[in-house]
Amino acid sequence: MEIFAQTVVSGLLIGFLYALIAVGLTMIFGVMDIVNFAHGDYLMLAMYFAYWSYALLGIDPLYSLPAVTLALFVLGTATYYLLIKRIINAPMLSQIFVTFGLLIFLRGLAQFLWKADYRAVPHCLLSGSLHVSGVYIGLPQLVAAAGAVVCNGLIFLFLKKTRAGTALEAVAEDKEAARLMGINSDRMFALAWGIGIASVGVAGALLASFYYVFPEVGGNFGLIAFVVVALGGFGSVVGAFIAGIVVGLVEVMSGYLLAPSIKFIVVLGLYLAIVVARPQGLLGKA
Amino acid sequence: MKKGLCLFFIFVALLIVFPFFFRNPFPRHLLIMIMMYAVMSIGWNIIGGYGGQVTFGNAAFFGVGAYTSSVLLTKAGLSPWTGMAAGCVSSLVLAFIVGYPCFRLKGHYFAIATIAIGQIMMGLFMVWDFVGAAVGIYLPILPQSFRNFEFHATKLPYYYIMLAMFLFAIGVAFLVERSRLGYYLRAIKDDPDGARSVGVNIRRCKLYAFCLSAVLTSICGTFYAQYVLYIDPPSTFGLMISIDLCIISLIGGLGKLFGPVIGSFVFIPLVELTRVYLGSEGQGIDLMLYSLLMIAVAILRPQGLSSLFARGGR
Numbered sequence A: 001m002e003i004f005a006q007t008v009v010s011g012l013l014i015g016f017l018y019a020l021i022a023v024g025l026t027m028i029f030g031v032m033d034i035v036n037f038a039h040g041d042y043l044m045l046a047m048y049f050a051y052w053s054y055a056l057l058g059i060d061p062l063y064s065l066p067a068v069t070l071a072l073f074v075l076g077t078a079t080y081y082l083l084i085k086r087i088i089n090a091p092m093l094s095q096i097f098v099t100f101g102l103l104i105f106l107r108g109l110a111q112f113l114w115k116a117d118y119r120a121v122p123h124c125l126l127s128g129s130l131h132v133s134g135v136y137i138g139l140p141q142l143v144a145a146a147g148a149v150v151c152n153g154l155i156f157l158f159l160k161k162t163r164a165g166t167a168l169e170a171v172a173e174d175k176e177a178a179r180l181m182g183i184n185s186d187r188m189f190a191l192a193w194g195i196g197i198a199s200v201g202v203a204g205a206l207l208a209s210f211y212y213v214f215p216e217v218g219g220n221f222g223l224i225a226f227v228v229v230a231l232g233g234f235g236s237v238v239g240a241f242i243a244g245i246v247v248g249l250v251e252v253m254s255g256y257l258l259a260p261s262i263k264f265i266v267v268l269g270l271y272l273a274i275v276v277a278r279p280q281g282l283l284g285k286a
Numbered sequence B: 001m002k003k004g005l006c007l008f009f010i011f012v013a014l015l016i017v018f019p020f021f022f023r024n025p026f027p028r029h030l031l032i033m034i035m036m037y038a039v040m041s042i043g044w045n046i047i048g049g050y051g052g053q054v055t056f057g058n059a060a061f062f063g064v065g066a067y068t069s070s071v072l073l074t075k076a077g078l079s080p081w082t083g084m085a086a087g088c089v090s091s092l093v094l095a096f097i098v099g100y101p102c103f104r105l106k107g108h109y110f111a112i113a114t115i116a117i118g119q120i121m122m123g124l125f126m127v128w129d130f131v132g133a134a135v136g137i138y139l140p141i142l143p144q145s146f147r148n149f150e151f152h153a154t155k156l157p158y159y160y161i162m163l164a165m166f167l168f169a170i171g172v173a174f175l176v177e178r179s180r181l182g183y184y185l186r187a188i189k190d191d192p193d194g195a196r197s198v199g200v201n202i203r204r205c206k207l208y209a210f211c212l213s214a215v216l217t218s219i220c221g222t223f224y225a226q227y228v229l230y231i232d233p234p235s236t237f238g239l240m241i242s243i244d245l246c247i248i249s250l251i252g253g254l255g256k257l258f259g260p261v262i263g264s265f266v267f268i269p270l271v272e273l274t275r276v277y278l279g280s281e282g283q284g285i286d287l288m289l290y291s292l293l294m295i296a297v298a299i300l301r302p303q304g305l306s307s308l309f310a311r312g313g314r
Helices: A002-032 A039-057 A061-082 A093-116 A139-161 A164-171 A175-180 A184-208 A218-230 A237-257 A261-277 B002-021 B025-050 B058-078 B078-100 B107-127 B156-180 B182-189 B192-197 B201-227 B233-238 B239-253 B260-278 B285-300
Strands: A129-132 A134-137
Touching: A002 A039, A002 A134, A002 A139, A002 A164, A002 A184, A002 A218, A002 A237, A039 A061, A039 A093, A039 A184, A039 A218, A061 A134, A061 A184, A093 A218, A093 B107, A093 B201, A093 B239, A093 B285, A129 A139, A134 A139, A139 A164, A139 A184, A164 A175, A164 A184, A175 A184, A218 A237, A218 A261, A218 B107, A237 A261, A237 B285, A261 B078, A261 B107, B002 B025, B002 B156, B025 B156, B025 B182, B025 B201, B025 B239, B025 B260, B058 B078, B058 B107, B058 B201, B058 B233, B058 B239, B078 B107, B078 B201, B107 B233, B107 B239, B156 B182, B156 B201, B182 B201, B192 B201, B239 B260, B239 B285, B260 B285
Parallel strands: none
Antiparallel strands: A129 A134
């Protein structure tokens, strides 16, 4: 029973983070119908930023979080203006190749600048674990999960309660009509990229406290983000949140019940089953 | 057209005599790799280029081809040629199992699904003890002969076997391009709803194309296993192999008969030379180069490098 509780808790904790990573992906897709294949690799950049601000400046990942988030926001908007803007109306093939090319580029850049070594922040501010009725909860994991929930909530409030947020949703709904209402869709796309990538920045800084950093680290997280987005429905922020938790639970459960080495296979199999059976996802529009 | 045919025969003649002028192992190896990637990219181009269904999972067929023949050789002593045929059958089965449900998916969903399938295959072979799991398979060193598909003294027989496969692949692509399937595939790529409305069975067309793609990739898998005599999951199922096939087709020209050939003759030397000249110091630079090439071609010249030659009258 305790083991069951332990897996549920671990699944929830990692699930919240998955949700945060996926929210940015689903937002970019929802607003402009472009899949950012390089999403996980922005996460990798964020983790490296957090790592280096510790290694070079001695700033704990928790304190560098705002700076990392801001840096990723700038990177996201820059990516939009430099690259994505040119392919908004291009055939889908070109869009896939461009964001996939971006993925390879960022990995190559990381390999070139920082080599293939695994790195970790050795003495974090956050360490140790809580022990609650037989269940161990790592403190950094707990803080990361809490941060992810807060950040998800903020994004949700931003979309529903602010003028910019509703403008963003309006553009997602109907670009032409939004333009007639005086909304600058170009700026909204840039904003979607900024926030979408910034949310990965938060996730990366939180992850850096307890996860290894290496050039390919974005690969698995990126794939999981796709699974989460597909499960929740492309473009649905609430769906991504729920789906993140589901995927986290499935991953940890299958690792425990079957074997740790195949938990990833189960998660990817879940993706295939979902998109084939219900292509619009749990909460997506048909 | 006639000019094109002449150029093609000159090209083939050059490939046939190439080993007589280049006796060192490296240029021969380079040409073998170029032709092998050309064959696989021709396969990729049938489904991805003509049909517009981008797959990032074709390495699955490469791996299945390599593993089927190697397992049959090491466990049952079957000739790799039989293994190659068996590999094609396994790949066809896989293509059907994967393709039947997944070809309902559109665009991005399909592309991501193929990544998932590639990674699942890799993951399964990493833990499957019967086929050597993460350690892989060392193929036995047998007396060299055509039947054994092993040649130790020189790479020459490998070269000509690959050349034959290369010509076979071009022949397949040529027939596809001229056939009803080729026209249907292009129609599906340009306007799926329109194609459906005139009675094209979209899913069946995609499946046929995917099966051809699988076979061409699978025979390369068997060839690679016999050529290197060692396989493991990353070197056969690796995501980078699938991606290379896309890049090659893209830079050469999607949906063009000689697109993947041109792409392979540009891309593979680039890969091998950066590896030789940059070594481990330049780790990552090669990836940055290809990706920039990929992005630049996708934005500036989506019709690929082969369009540079198109004015000549082909």
